[in-house]
Structure formats: C-alpha cells, structure tokens
Amino acid sequence: MQLVGKETRVGAFNGIILGLLSTLFAGLYIMLLKQRSFAFSFAVSGCIGASLLLAMIISSAVGTLIPLFFKRIKIDPAVASGPLITTINDLVAVVTYYGLSWLFLINILHLG
Secondary structure: OHHHHHHHHHHHHHHHHHHHHHHHHHHHHHHHHOOOOHHHHHHHHHHHHHHHHHHHHHHHHHHHHHHHHHHHOOOOHHHHHHHHHHHHHHHHHHHHHHHHHHHHHHHHOOOO
C-alpha cells in the first residue's frame, strides 16, 4: 500500500501542475480567441483542469494496483496489464470530464 500511496501522490502532483496549466491556457484561449466572457471561459477551463487532476489521481492509483493484482494471481503483470490500464485510464478520463462538466457546468452553473 505504500507504493500505491506514493504513486497516487505523484499523480496528484502531476495533476495539480497540469490542471493549473490547462486551466490557465484553456481559459485564455476561450476568452481571447473565442470571445467569451471571463466567467464562462474560466468556468469551462476550471472544469477541464479539475477533471484532469481527478483523472490523473485515479489513473495513477489504478496503474499501480492492476499490476500488483496480476502479480498476486500469478499472471505476468507486464503482459496482462498494459491494454487493461490503457483502457481504464481512457474511460476514467472521459467519464471524469463529462461527469464534472454535467455536474458543475450544467447543473450548478447552468451554462448548458
């Protein structure tokens, strides 16, 4: 469990950095090039940044747990976990983004 905690912290740190950068750059892009208001631009880009942060935390934990699980059930983790981790990470990212968009942008901020 120490390894899972360490990898999750690394994923959280990467998610914070990338989430903040994507919030800033996506917000500026939407505001300046798409001519939207400041509030709308940074509401959308904040949702992008938050979903990136959450997806990276979950993906780093899953990317550590799946090989450990396969090792425990005596299956080669290097062979079995690659496609599964990729698929789960993609699903987590999409569901996180659309879920947070639905929750924050549509239900709370009524931007839909």
